[in-house]
Amino acid sequence: MLDLKKIRENPKKFKDLISLKEKDVSLKKIIDLDSQLKSLVSKLNNLQADQNNKSKEIGIMKSKGEKTNDLFSDLKKLSDEIKLLEKEEKKISLSLKEELLQIPNIPHSTVPIGLSEKDNIIKVDCDEKKKFNFKPRNHIDLGKGLDILDFESAAKISGSGFPMFKGKGALLERALISFMIDFSLKNYNYTEFFTPFMVKPDSALTTGQLPKFDDDMYYIEKDDLFLIPTAEVSLTNIHKDEILQNEELPKYYLGYSSCFRREAGSYGKDTRGLLRVHQFNKVELVKFVEPSRSYEELESLVSQAAEICKLLELDYRVIELCTGDLSFSAAKCYDIEVWAPGESKWLEVSSCSNFEDFQSRRGNIRFKNVEGKVEFVHTLNGSGLATPRIFASLIETHQNEDGSISVPVALQPYLGISEIK
């Protein structure tokens, strides 16, 4: 959510910045509601002050035993008028908030301007991709050959778009999760969480999935709960409606979760294999930081995620997203992609974003700064990383001519073997 005060001061500037991300966003309704609300509130405040004073007087008179009967009829009128205005005020501020929640975050000044992913900038590229002296198979064929992936059973049980890992495949998936958690715990100062996988609508509002993107999430109507599309939702809401102390920051939180995505509107895209599934595993990294430090925190977050790709001995690149490709809530974002030689495709396995105060404003996550003033924290998050695509890239990259997989050294302690065959 954007700062209404700042919009009020310079609506034109905001409109221009928003349009870098989303065309046809109008701020007119917000401006109108805001000024309506302002005049209403000031009128209401005066009446309330009047009412408070007179009520106090009655209290004093009563305690002295004086008669107060003749004051009541005037006050009744006042009270009725106040109630009417209060209702109106509630209505207007509610619709103002609704409008405000629809507006995307604005891009940071360092974000390259562009319309679509074509304008993204490759920030870090791998020197040269791994060479094969045979034609590399894709992960579907490899998985079938090694009997470590079972898409048929998954489809029978749950329909299309669900992964099923089997035997050494299940072990590898579990190893990846453990390895990635341990990596960040050992090398960075994170607190590990194992969060709920279902959240209340309010929580999804904080992080920006709601109100606009409810179709992307699975919803359990009976209990009014959403399945999380990422642990970001649970982790970020840990401090919802709290005021943190300056000394507590930065806070680094990490959590593994299954992630559930309906992928509505992407039917027919990457339908085979592990590239786009409704349920996947991800280790998520979330940071709560002082505003002045959030951009250096973003850089360190990206390099942290990239380090994991390196340790898994995968070819990866870091993409700096342009304004047009930024997500609703992000002010700046880097994606990390790994190369899948069998698919001959780059796969997005991490997305590291700075949301500045966009989420903290929605979730009312604040801190007391050095001067003792309360302000909104900046939130960041990054995948560290998402497994199914890592899984695909990993077995395709480390495949041998005979169809076996060499396990990268970093993973061997977790698997207890150096080869899957």
Add this chain to the structure above:
RNA sequence: GGAGGCAUGGCAGAGCGGUUGAAUGCACUGGUCUUGAAAACCAGCAAGGGUGCAAGCCCUUCAGAGGUUCGAAUCCUCUUGCCUCCGCCA
């Protein structure tokens, strides 16, 4: 799922329907004292909105939403959360 109890500031904990944004204690911050610290004493210490150069002043907020009343932390209804007991269950 059934039956009860509870919900107040960072924490603990008062609060007859009326000068209560809220006693008190702890924590925290500043000061006095001290060579320094501790102790003691004094003072300050919620958030949001409005207005003002500022000091200040006004409004809102005692889980949330409704209601009663001239006036609600206090009374009523609903919702949510927590605790206890019973049932079911990994």
